[in-house]
Amino acid sequence: MSPRTCCLSGTLTPFLYPAFYQSSLASAARRCCLARRFPLQSRCNSTTTESSKSYVNTDSSRLDPTADDYSLTPFADRCILTVEAGGGGHGCVSFLREKYIEEGPANGGDGGSGGNVYIQAVRGETSLHKLARRRLIKAGRGRNGQGKVKGGERGADILITVPIGTIVREIQRVDPIAALEEEHRKTEMNGEEGPGEEGKASYNKTRWLVYPGTIPSELNRMTFPKLPPPRRSHLAALEPQAPMWLDLDKHMETPLLIAAGAMGGLGNPHFMTPYNSRPKMATRGDEGLKISVQLELKILADLGLVGLPNAGKSTLLRALSNSRARVGNWAFTTLQPNVGTVVLDNHKGRPLVTSRRRNGELRENFTVADVPGLIEDAHLDKGLGLGFLRHIERAAVLAFVVDLSAGDAVDAVKLLWREVSEYETMRGKELNAETERRTVTYQPANMKASPDLDDSPILDPSPEPLPFLSSTPISSKPWFVVATKADLPDTQANYKALEQYLDAVKAGAQPHPSKRKHAWKRNPQAVPVSAIKAEGVEVIPQLVMDLLEE
Ligand SMILES: Nc1nc2c(ncn2[C@@H]2O[C@H](COP(=O)(O)OP(=O)(O)OP(=O)(O)O)[C@@H](O)[C@H]2O)c(=O)[nH]1
Numbered sequence: 422m423s424p425r426t427c428c429l430s431g432t433l434t435p436f437l438y439p440a441f442y443q444s445s446l447a448s449a450a451r452r453c454c455l456a457r458r459f460p461l462q463s464r465c466n467s468t469t470t471e472s473s474k475s476y477v478n479t480d481s482s483r484l485d486p487t488a489d490d491y492s493l494t495p496f497a498d499r500c501i502l503t504v505e506a507g508g509g510g511h512g513c514v515s516f517l518r519e520k521y522i523e524e525g526p527a528n529g530g531d532g533g534s535g536g537n538v539y540i541q542a543v544r545g546e547t548s549l550h551k552l553a554r555r556r557l558i559k560a561g562r563g564r565n566g567q568g569k570v571k572g573g574e575r576g577a578d579i580l581i582t583v584p585i586g587t588i589v590r591e592i593q594r595v596d597p598i599a600a601l602e603e604e605h606r607k608t609e610m611n612g613e614e615g616p617g618e619e620g621k622a623s624y625n626k627t628r629w630l631v632y633p634g635t636i637p638s639e640l641n642r643m644t645f646p647k648l649p650p651p652r653r654s655h656l657a658a659l660e661p662q663a664p665m666w667l668d669l670d671k672h673m674e675t676p677l678l679i680a681a682g683a684m685g686g687l688g689n690p691h692f693m694t695p696y697n698s699r700p701k702m703a704t705r706g707d708e709g710l711k712i713s714v715q716l717e718l719k720i721l722a723d724l725g726l727v728g729l730p731n732a733g734k735s736t737l738l739r740a741l742s743n744s745r746a747r748v749g750n751w752a753f754t755t756l757q758p759n760v761g762t763v764v765l766d767n768h769k770g771r772p773l774v775t776s777r778r779r780n781g782e783l784r785e786n787f788t789v790a791d792v793p794g795l796i797e798d799a800h801l802d803k804g805l806g807l808g809f810l811r812h813i814e815r816a817a818v819l820a821f822v823v824d825l826s827a828g829d830a831v832d833a834v835k836l837l838w839r840e841v842s843e844y845e846t847m848r849g850k851e852l853n854a855e856t857e858r859r860t861v862t863y864q865p866a867n868m869k870a871s872p873d874l875d876d877s878p879i880l881d882p883s884p885e886p887l888p889f890l891s892s893t894p895i896s897s898k899p900w901f902v903v904a905t906k907a908d909l910p911d912t913q914a915n916y917k918a919l920e921q922y923l924d925a926v927k928a929g930a931q932p933h934p935s936k937r938k939h940a941w942k943r944n945p946q947a948v949p950v951s952a953i954k955a956e957g958v959e960v961i962p963q964l965v966m967d968l969l970e971e
């Protein structure tokens with residue numbers, strides 16, 4: 422018997438189903454030892470403190486709470502946001518004035534550059550609701566330049582903090598500098614072609630600032646130099662390639678720049694010539710880059726609970742962690758995902774489960790996401806399905822929660838897998854469409870740029886690989902079944918049938934419930950539990966750790 426099977430059949434079935442209890446005396450003795458050293462309470466819900474009382478008694482009211490005993494935190498997992506980098510301050514037109522220097526030279530300072538917009542995924546953020554309220558986030562504008570060659574102050578930067586697991590997709594971008602560059606390129610070309618009034622340009626009030634009090638007739642007589650070429654902040658090189666598509670799936674130590682502030686205008690000393698030491702013009706600061714982005718949070722939990730409504734997912738989450746998710750005896754009690762943390766090591770003695778992360782770090786906890794119940798055709802957005810199916814897409818391990826007292830458990834597992842699998846197909850199609858959208862530039866046949874191009878769509882020549890979202894197909898994730906409400910009478914036969922079905926899936930006698938080729942079926946197991954009495958749940962942490970290591 423493998424250690425996992427031993428652990429499973431050993432610790433819980435004696436309470437629930439004595440008939441299935443087959444483990445050896447030796448392993449029972451070892452478990453007794455373990456139970457004495459780590460009482461149930463400290464083992465699977467180590468955030469609770471009163472270790473002297475029995476687990477069941479202490480938590481009976483917590484696990485079977487009244488309908489109004491829950492805590493609800495504001496939550497949003499999607500939002501559309503416009504971020505705007507700060508505009509540059511204007512250059513200054515001023516002249517030196519001192520005693521005995523009546524008409525001093527130009528000494529206007531340059532405008533300050535605008536503030537940058539940064540994004541950072543941090544631990545501790547769990548929702549996008551604060552950003553959803555804001556809609557427009559604008560970095561500070563640079564201050565205008567001042568006399569005595571004083572440059573303007575830089576605009577204030579903005580840092581957008583998002584939860585880990587946020588995907589940022591660009592919807593629209595307004596780049597004023599790109600427009601200016603285009604304009605500049607055109608004027609350069611025209612300037613080269615046309616006969617030369619070199620170095621002269623007319624007054625453009627969107628680009629030039631003139632000395633205060635300049636009257637229109639004077640303005641007409643003034644000779645404006647050629648507009649300087651548009652400038653970008655050197656920080657713009659650090660911006661992600663447009664169109665932006667970021668998958669912020671790790672805690673970020675440093676923020677990522679997404680929109681660099683615009684440059685400030687030039688002060689009047691820039692326009693001094695040997696013939697004109699007192700230019701009466703300066704340039705205006707540039708407008709900031711504006712990007713509309715869609716933020717989508719896909720919770721990154723280690724374990725995702727998938728189940729029909731009223732199956733007991735929230736009760737299970739309460740039994741495993743210190744969560745206060747709402748529990749009620751009706752469908753759709755849970756309307757938004759809840760994430761609970763199961764503490765494996767509370768640093769008060771030896772941890773029950775010792776597991777290391779991929780980077781060798783010792784795991785102190787793991788997270789469990791409880792999402793609203795799925796119903797048939799959830800993938801077609803029935804019930805609350807589609808909005809929340811994406812939260813299980815990124816869970817490392819899936820736990821299918823089935824209610825043993827509510828009909829055939831095997832049918833429930835098959836139905837849940839069907840929905841998850843349909844969702845996976847849909848996501849695959851979406852991802853392909855997105856990839857195509859980003860690689861192929863459609864050009865109608867009658868608008869061919871050059872006659873030697875054939876009719877095929879033009880591939881984007883960009884050598885940069887596209888940033889794909891790294892995601893494992895849902896069907897290839899390790900999974901197990903939590904058979905809840907095992908305390909209710911006449912559930913044994915249902916559980917037995919479920920166990921037999923999973924054995925058949927493992928042996929290959931039955932297809933994987935998702936009907937997919939490369940689905941994970943190495944060792945799907947059933948865990949009978951009574952979440953309401955916290956019986957049987959103590960094996961789940963070890964099981965999850967084993968599956969996480971796969
Ligand atoms: N007898 C028994 N009742 C349970 C058990 N687990 C949950 N229940 C009850 O089943 C009902 C539904 O539990 P919830 O945890 O709210 O179920 P859910 O799956 O989160 O439901 P939705 O959020 O609506 O999808 C509640 O009345 C629980 O008290 C169990 O192990 N045994």
Ligand SMILES: [Mg+2]
Binds near residue numbers: 748
């Ligand atoms: Mg619930």
